[in-house]
Structures are given as structure tokens and as C-alpha cells.
């Protein structure tokens with residue numbers, strides 16, 4: 001093969017090579033050629049970037065909660081010095097994540113909608129992505145935000161409820177919620193005329209931030225307040241455990257018009 | 263983005279010294295992402311868990327394998343997850359089965375935590391939509407090659423189509439994606 005022919009062949013193999021789809025003989029040819037061909041190296045850099053991006057196309061799902069314990073059990077047991085260090089209030093979350101930022105919530109909203117769209121499309125075999133994208137954008141543009149704060153049991157906890165008054169789906173972005181023992185979960189309550197509707201049940205495993213999708217029986221604008229209690233894992237028909245988070249949805253004179261979420 | 267990377271490197275340096283807290287911090291930051299990639303490849307929750315364990319054990323014992331000059335830590339971690347998961351399928355001789363199983367959807371997926379690299383995940387959603395726009399047979403070869411680790415020959419065998427067709431189909435699909443992707447990024 002002449003130099004020129006080889007370049008021709010290899011440059012056509014580069015996209016497949018970047019994602020690891022070439023067979024052994026092709027791989028060998030590509031690897032020896034790029035050593036001396038700058039054009040192909042540049043092309044490869046391009047496709048490698050695309051290949052890396054594919055990793056972020058997978059639907060984000062939560063890893064099972066039990067996995068962490070099993071993993072930690074496999075590595076060396078904690079040293080006494082480790083324990084001392086931890087009790088010195090190094091909440092593991094402290095260095096875990098960048099500070100609360102609005103874009104994180106927005107990214108979470110978009111992610112949530114797209115991810116749901118993915119599952120919906122798979123389940124119904126109907127393409128809804130475009131419709132949901134439009135929904136997500138509209139949702140963000142018109143959404144309102146109210147703050148929720150931690151109660152005595154979780155004084156550091158807090159977050160933001162992102163919602164539209166006329167829809168029954170909302171997002172609750174929370175931080176610093178303490179992890180719960182096995183068998184317990186957090187439950188979100190929406191309060192209206194003293195009546196409490198369940199909005200979501202979720203667990204926290206040590207994440208500093210978590211975004212919870214809330215599905216209420218009624219449009220969010222009809223509720224006065226929101227609260228979170230600790231309940232048995234499957235959730236309860238009405239609150240039974242201690243309250244950890246509270247917030248007002250409606251403020252005097254109507255629905256809160258604090259900053260917009262966009 | 264740079265902050266996450268710097269922070270990861272600092273944590274890795276502590277992991278190198280056997281610091282369990284640092285290890286846990288990295289775990290919390292990436293567990294969901296790693297699990298998601300493993301699940302996407304294996305399409306089997308149990309196998310995916312094993313892959314997550316393998317990947318993090320490797321991180322604990324062989325953290326030096328990461329070379330910071332070659333890109334972000336998070337991307338590297340997901341990338342070795344993908345390879346580990348494909349290897350696992352190969353080892354279990356289940357690649358073809360995983361490829362056939364389009365239906366294994368975990369039953370409850372309600373809470374999503376974007377723990378790190380939100381912007382990359384957001385860009386990923388954009389790329390996913392571009393992939394969805396490809397003709398079905400092009401999307402199929404891309405997904406089989408990328409997530410199930412099929413090579414040209416394996417694709418030809420699995421799909422029962424000539425090798426030359428497979429090669430040009432995959433090339434066409436990836437070229438198209440790259441062009442659409444770059445166009446999208448320039449806008």
C-alpha cells in the first residue's frame with residue numbers, strides 16, 4: 001500500500017477506531033499510521049471527543065444503596081485516626097460538591113425531563129423527546145421558586161421548590177439532608193386546608209444535593225405549604241414521623257413570586 | 263468544570279495514601295454515573311453492580327492508572343467502566359444476549375441526582391437526541407459497537423450483513439454524528 005492509499009484507508013477507519021470497533025488487524029494499521037500522520041491524529045482527537053461524549057448519553061439512574069456498604073467492606077477497615085478525623089465534623093459532603101448553584105437545579109430539571117423522556121419512549125415506543133424538550137424549556141421559563149428550610153432535626157438542610165402553579169409536577173432540590181437508617185425514607189407532603197397529600201418518597205445516601213420529582217394530586221398552586229417527614233421506607237398515607245423540612249408555597253397576597261428559575 | 267477536576271485530583275492524592283473518606287467522597291460523586299454506564303452496557307442490574315465494585319476497587323488499589331494529562335477524571339472513570347462492563351459481558355459470554363435484550367428497563371427510576379459534571383450530562387442529552395435522529399440501522403451499529411463492544415467483524419456476523427456494508431454504515435453514522443455535534447456546539 002502506498003503512503004497515500006494507507007492514509008486514505010486509515011482516515012476512514014478512524015471513527016470506528018475511536019470507539020473501539022476496529023478488528024485487530026485494522027487497529028494495528030491505524031496505530032502504526034498515526035505515529036507519523038498528523039492529519040489522522042487530529043481526526044482521531046476529534047472522534048475521541050465524540051466517543052467520550054457518548055458516555056454521558058446513558059440514562060442516569062441511582063446506584064443501589066447497598067452497594068456502598070459492600071464496597072467499603074471490601075477495602076481495608078478504618079484506622080482509629082480515620083474515625084477521629086471524621087468525628088471532627090468532616091461531613092463527607094463538605095468537599096464533595098461545589099456550592100449550591102442555580103444552574104445545577106436547571107441542569108437537573110433538563111436531565112430529569114430528558115431522562116424521563118427516554119424511559120417513556122422506550123416503554124411506549126413513541127418518540128416524545130421533542131415534546132418534552134419543549135415542556136422542559138417552557139417549564140423553566142415560567143417556573144417559580146420558593147425556599148424550603150430545615151427544621152430542628154436537620155437545621156443545615158434546605159432547598160428550593162421549582163414549580164408552576166397550574167401543573168401538578170414540581171422539582172424539589174435539596175441539600176444537606178442527613179442520611180437515614182435502613183428501612184426509613186423521606187416523604188414529601190403538600191398541605192392544603194390542613195389536608196396532606198403525598199408528593200414523593202425518597203432516600204438519601206450521603207449525597208449533598210438531591211433533586212426529587214414531585215407528583216401531586218392537584219396543581220401546585222392550590223397548596224399552601226410543603227413539608228418533609230421521616231417515614232417507613234414505603235411511605236405512609238399520612239405523616240407519622242418527625243418533620244425535617246418545611247416551606248410555604250403560597251405567601252400572603254397569593255403565590256410567591258420570588259425570583260424566576262430561568 | 264475545572265473545580266470538579268481539581269477537587270478530584272486532590273481526593274485521588276488522598277486515596278493514594280489510603281484515605282477512606284476521600285474514597286467515599288469520590289464514590290458519592292460518581293457512583294450513579296458509573297452504575298448508569300455499567301447498566302447501559304450490561305442491561306443487567308446485578309452484573310452492573312459487580313462492574314461498579316470492580317471499577318471502584320480498581321480505583322482504590324490502582325489509582326495511579328489515571329493520567330491527568332489525558333483528560334478529566336470523571337470521563338476516564340466512566341470510560342474504564344464501559345470497558346470493564348464490556349469485558350464482563352465478554353467473559354460471561356453474554357454480549358449477544360445483552361444486545362438482544364432491549365427491554366431490561368429498571369422498574370423504578372424516580373430520583374435522579376446530578377452529582378457532578380452537570381454540564382457534561384446536559385451535553386450528553388443533546389448528543390442522545392442526535393443519535394435518535396439517525397436512521398435505525400445506523401443507530402443500531404453505533405450502539406452495538408459502543409455499548410456492547412462489537413467490532414466490524416462481530417457486527418457483520420451478528421447482523422448477518424457483509425463486512426463492507428457494516429464498515430461504511432458505521433463510518434457514515436459516526437461522521438454524521440460528529441458533524442451534527444460540532445455544528446450544535448458552534449451555535
Ligand SMILES: [Zn+2]
Pocket residue numbers: 006007008010011033037038039040
Ligand atoms: Zn493519515
